[in-house]
Amino acid sequence: MSGSRSQSSGLRVQPAAFGAVPTGARLERIRRSPHFANGAFVNPEGARIGPSRGVALEMAKGYLRKDERVRRAPAGLIPVHSTTLADLARPPASGLRITWMGHSSVLAEIDGHRVLFDPVWGERCSPFPFAGPKRLHPAPLPLAALGPVDVVVISHDHYDHLDMPTIKALAGTDTVFAVPLGVGAHLEHWGVSEGRIRELDWNEATKVGGLTLTATPARHFCGRGLRNAQQTLWASWVVAGDEHRIYHSGDTGYFQGFQDIGAEHGPFDITMIQIGAYSEFWPDIHMTPEEGLQTHLDLQGGGTGGVLLPIHWATFNLAMHSWAEPGERSLWAAHEAGVTLATPRPGEPFEPRSTPPADPWWRSVARRPADGWTAWPPVGEQLDLVAES
DSSP states (O other): OTTOOEEEETTEEEEGGGOOOOOHHHHHHHHHOTTEETTEEOOTTOOOOSOOHHHHHHHHHHHHOHHHHHHTSOSSOOOOOOOOHHHHHSOOTTSEEEEEEETTEEEEEETTEEEEESOOOSSBSSSSTTSSOBOSSOOSSOGGGGOOOSEEEOOOOSTTTSOHHHHHHHHTSOOEEEEETTTHHHHHHTTOOGGGEEEEOTTOEEEETTEEEEEEOOOOOOOSSSSOTTOSOOOEEEEEOSSOEEEEOOSOOOOTHHHHHHHHHOOOSEEEEEOSSOOTTSTTTSOOHHHHHHHHHHHTTTOOOSEEEEESOSSSOOSSSOTTHHHHHHHHHHHHHTOEEOOOOTTOOBOTTSOOOOOOGGGGTSOOOTTOOBOSSOBTTBTTOBOOO
């Protein structure tokens, strides 16, 4: 199989992309976690992970309908910013610069350090190179062109967040990997040395240079293969430097714990929050744009400070909503709440303390709604004006 070697388990042969099951001391540590019970990690406030079998069948039919497939993809080429190594080699004037690479992959340059969240440079978020959701836009620049990275942060082990080809490429560098409990088994299986892995339970922290990285709770689930369901933890992350604090949600449903995270670690210069791939069929594990906005407010102690960067959208087709809907709904939710929203094109660096990019760029390549786009920027209070095509 191209790009993977197989591991044997009894009579089963599994692709290397499935990763590895935690064993030994790693498994014992998992079993001691207060968040592990009856052989599985458990969510705060509980969570329904997926739809029932009957609903899943109806969803599958929807995925196959041509008209549904059309609306879930852009109508033109997604405008990717041509980031260069020279762009990233120049230190940020404010000490904090963010580059959204698409989906949940973000490079954060913070107080002299470089943090790469959920890097996915692969063509598909799948264990197989010939099947599974394919990228809707190319990576803004080659992984090697990023330059040195101090720490790679992984939120959980799903394929659209933990990409074997990308990890293998990074395994030959000096970077440290900060991951939730159990995820280190996958990394070691793909060639990352144990000494470069920092594996954390919720509310545990590690120091990398001048940064403190804290794994904080999230409401999601895990699993890559057939044998490791709920055997690795999922997390959101707080990264604090000498001058700045940032937050990356990973994948999560909305829950009251965001208020606790904000009280303990906030406020934040920027929050990077999942607002895509939501559905009424799995409301507990992914957030809508409006819930993402509320999460930002919770993390800021109820205030409207800081910048909100929507993530987990535009790059892969993972849900039934239209391709542009997460961006559009985030735009209006943030506007109505008075929150500063950053809407960069994939690969477009920006500094939160300056003026973040804030135009609805997706409209130029999305399928235009039958009644047109609502005017942006809004004219006075007339939020229902229709823009000209």
